[in-house]
Amino acid sequence: MNGKMTAAVLYGKEDLKIEKVPIPRVGDGEVLVKVQVALTCGTDLKVYQRGYHARMIVPPALFGHELAGVIEEVGTGVNGFKKGMRVVALNSAPCQMCFYCSKHQENLCEDLLFNNGAYAEYIRVPKRIVEANMLIIPPNVTVEEAAMTEPLACVLRGLHETGVEIGDTVTILGVCASRSRHRLQRDFCGQARRPSGSGQTHGRARDYPNHKSAQRSRSGTRSFTAEAWMRCSG
Numbered sequence: 232m233n234g235k236m237t238a239a240v241l242y243g244k245e246d247l248k249i250e251k252v253p254i255p256r257v258g259d260g261e262v263l264v265k266v267q268v269a270l271t272c273g274t275d276l277k278v279y280q281r282g283y284h285a286r287m288i289v290p291p292a293l294f295g296h297e298l299a300g301v302i303e304e305v306g307t308g309v310n311g312f313k314k315g316m317r318v319v320a321l322n323s324a325p326c327q328m329c330f331y332c333s334k335h336q337e338n339l340c341e342d343l344l345f346n347n348g349a350y351a352e353y354i355r356v357p358k359r360i361v362e363a364n365m366l367i368i369p370p371n372v373t374v375e376e377a378a379m380t381e382p383l384a385c386v387l388r389g390l391h392e393t394g395v396e397i398g399d400t401v402t403i404l405g406v407c408a409s410r411s412r413h414r415l416q417r418d419f420c421g422q423a424r425r426p427s428g429s430g431q432t433h434g435r436a437r438d439y440p441n442h443k444s445a446q447r448s449r450s451g452t453r454s455f456t457a458e459a460w461m462r463c464s465g
């Protein structure tokens with residue numbers, strides 16, 4: 232697809248410009264998505280304020296990384312996707328070959344491939360993300376909801392790692408930047424009763440008996456001990 236599109240281009244610290252740039256050309260295994268929803272997460276804000284992200288984006292570069300949209304074009308060799316499909320393309324994909332990937336710790340992948348450019352009319356999705364981390368949006372899910380797949384995945388992993396279960400008591404500290412995260416935690420709290428705290432991203436309080444959140448919980452009006460916590464401020 233030829234022509235130009237409007238896109239946000241990050242040049243450095245608090246230096247973001249709306250420009251006309253060429254519509255990306257798709258290569259083998261790649262997909263061009265017409266962006267319908269693009270989110271702003273805490274990482275976008277940090278990158279904007281700092282002007283870079285060591286691994287994720289090096290300016291000048293197209294900006295934004297959480298999106299959902301409709302496939303406009305597919306490259307040769309793409310299987311399972313075709314023009315007109317609603318999809319959510321995540322912003323990264325692991326190599327599946329390095330030490331960490333072999334240990335199912337793909338978030339620590341030594342060759343994590345990132346994709347940026349959600350704040351644009353179109354975005355090219357690289358082959359590795361198409362194959363590993365691009366999903367068809369079911370009919371009952373809106374593009375707005377689907378765009379939150381990546382932050383929601385972070386929430387689910389965090390919950391999984393705390394080991395909290397239905398019936399536990401949870402205290403949520405901090406105001407979430409991510410709506411999905413907040414809603415999920417709120418919904419979870421509706422069923423669970425186990426205190427959690429902040430300071431660590433997440434964890435079991437029994438492993439951190441001197442953690443301030445565990446102490447704070449113990450000194451509260453109810454006497455319970457934090458068994459797990461998640462930091463919910465970012």
Ligand SMILES: [Zn+2]
Nearest residue numbers: 272274297381
């Ligand atoms: Zn994000």
Ligand SMILES: [Zn+2]
Nearest residue numbers: 326329332340
């Ligand atoms: Zn890897």
